[in-house]
Amino acid sequence: MRANFRMQRLFIDAPLGEGLAHEAGSDHFNYLINVLRMQDGDEVLVFNGYDGEWRARLVQPSRKKLVMQAIEQTRPQTPLPDLHYLFAPLKVGRLDYIVQKAVEMGAGLLQPVMTQHVQGKITSLERLQANVIEAAEQCGILSVPSVLAPVKLKDMLETWPAERRIIFCDEGEESHNPLPILNAITERKLSLLIGPEGGFSDEERRLLRSLPYVTAIPLGPRILRADTAAVAALAVVQATIGDWASTD
CATH class of the missing domain: 3.40.1280.10 (SPOUT methyltransferase, trefoil knot domain)
Structure with missing residues (x-):
């Protein structure tokens, strides 16, 4: 399955699975909120190199905090090229x-x-x-x-x-x-x-x-x-x- 290039893709250093949430670090927070001007409820694609790719919803419980919550796996994990x-x-x-x-x-x-x-x-x-x-x-x-x-x-x-x-x-x-x-x-x-x-x-x-x-x-x-x-x-x-x- 080919990548969806219409959505923003981000690598995150955390486990991924349905319902799992990951708090965005300062770099991701700045990029998503200040550069891309994304808002609470917007969606991105996230991957970590071993759990496949997931559609994640942005949740902003406060002005300085952002959470990415995995909703659905969009692509299964693929092996490294040899x-x-x-x-x-x-x-x-x-x-x-x-x-x-x-x-x-x-x-x-x-x-x-x-x-x-x-x-x-x-x-x-x-x-x-x-x-x-x-x-x-x-x-x-x-x-x-x-x-x-x-x-x-x-x-x-x-x-x-x-x-x-x-x-x-x-x-x-x-x-x-x-x-x-x-x-x-x-x-x-x-x-x-x-x-x-x-x-x-x-x-x-x-x-x-x-x-x-x-x-x-x-x-x-x-x-x-x-x-x-x-x-x-x-x-x-x-x-x-x-x-x-x-x-x-």
Whole structure:
């Protein structure tokens, strides 16, 4: 069942069920009452990542208090997508962007990866998780991906489960067309690895290409910025072997 985009959707960190009420925090209170000018009796959609989506009525017992009371489940809970997004951190503004777009494009887990040429850094996992939640609210999904703590590329590969294939975007590929390579992949457990603005080092490329569970793909004839490459790669993976191509 597709999301109802005519109603306001909010993530709340509380259990949901028929009749359960959740008092809005200051951020939700300000957004609903002062920004959207909603009133007592208006309705919103709420979700928490595990109880599905619910239609909730706003109850304002006093001028400074707002309660969201769940009335009816509108959609049952869905599982997280099984596409993992592995990315070298970028500078802050662009980092926020790629986190949001990864969620919109169907990533089920986000793993920052520290590479030799990485230029950005993770200063706040809370900020990145807030970006995940905002994207989830906007794009209508019910499951909320997690952002893991950063890990060095070499350390990650040393303990990587061989049954999950890593697709990495390699500007050194001789071909420009990723489709034949992607269509030859038979595994369903997938991860997409996007390098830093400076690209992978020669040492990192050799290491990745030496591993049997890693597949390198090109992304066309042009050099793409890291944030552009992230969206392009997610789109082509989803369209060929991901959930866009699913017949379920």
